[in-house]
Amino acid sequence: MARIELQGISVTLPIYDAQTRSLKSTIAAIGTGGRLVRGAAERVVVSALDDISVTFEHGDRVALIGHNGAGKTTLLRVLAGTYQPARGRMIREGRATAFFDISAGMEMEATGYENIVIRSLYMGMTLREIRGVFDKVAEFTELGSYLAMPIRTYSLGMMLRLAFSISTSVKPEILLMDEWLSVGDAGFTEKAKQRIDEIIDGSSIMVLASHDLKLIRRICNKALLLSHGQMLAFGSTGEVIMASEAMVS
């Protein structure tokens, strides 16, 4: 029974340019009160999320909707625990698993087998858990003897298969997705679809950022509408999508 409570979460993203990235310019700016090197002392920040308060309960399948740059990815990163908000508090009960880039952490020079271990460790599994799923993952990929080869030699489709098989071997309590997973070649798609459905059914909370309204209507029971970092609406999928369409017109 997972639960996520956000209390007044605000995130400001610093925007760095060549000046503010430079130690020399920054020291020069401090030393001269900002007269010598203009720009280094002034930090540009963008308000990416502004005072978001919302609670996700067990069984919630939440869609994050909004335009590009509305703050969907930033909110997902806060939920994943990688972005510490500037203000506000998050209470998260349950292990969060992020499917943002399912091949993150994989080593091109390592073999398929080695990457099963590496990627699983990045996903927070223990060695014992990995031992438990290792054979099943290897079988699911259908890559056979290719698994003994460095993944640098794989085609894009094979790489995706491997990444998908490993990433979906966990049973996430809180599942975070930035756009729907792409699953590689046609032969694999059917099996992968089934696997995704299982994972979503098994999860306690799912949060999905997507532009695909058809998909959202099918999968999600709640939706959260973001615009310029502010939460405009949160409620049942149908109502929120209607609200977002009303906003556009």
Place this chain on the structure above:
Amino acid sequence: MRAAAEDLISGLTRYYFWSLLAWQDVKQRYRRSMIGPFWLTLSMGVMIGMIGVLYAGLFHQEIGGFLPYVAAGIILWTLISSIITESCATLITAGSLIKQIEIPYSVYIYRMVARNYIVLAHNALIWILVALVFGVAPRWSLVALPFSLLLIAANGVWIGLLLSLLCARFRDIPLIMASLVQVAFFVTPIMWRPGDLPGRSAFVFANPFYHFIELGRGPLLGAFPTLGTWTVTLAVTILGWGITFLFFARFRPRLAYWV
């Protein structure tokens, strides 16, 4: 403060994770060429041989004593200097992971230090060869070596953490560090002996790099590190960790926005 301490400790308990990644880094070098990381060992061996012969002549040193001295010095200097230079990129290259996966940041640092120790194990072959050729017998002082290497590793972690954080924020630091490391190589007694610089002993003894090199070189050549060396290196360890910890605790929440 607590989050920073938890990061360091929970990173340390995942030793199987970062040691595996460190092995992967080294294996990657194996895969690129037939002799792998021994390629670096080989070129270092050549360099040590050349410098040993050349400087023994320049400084009128007896080669049998001088070459083992240079070999030990360069092997240890390579360990220290590559930890410093590799620190700079450690968190920047892990940027995309840091933004999407919640694992202790210290894992990336331990990985970098572990990788350099695996390379050290390769380079140790040069020392064994040199010791055999010039008849440097193992002495009792060798028992101090594990402690020395552990102390160097402890310093490698704070340097790695501090520099990688600073470099993530200020992208011109790697260039500054590269030139500092170059200078440090020449002012530290590696290719010359402290005794070659009469009347300037403060210049040598105030240099912490000298003491960290001595920490390993002394035991290899048959002398326990002096009390002065232990004092300086321990003081640097404590001071360095103190500063780094405060810095890490303060800026850890900002890191994901920097990389």
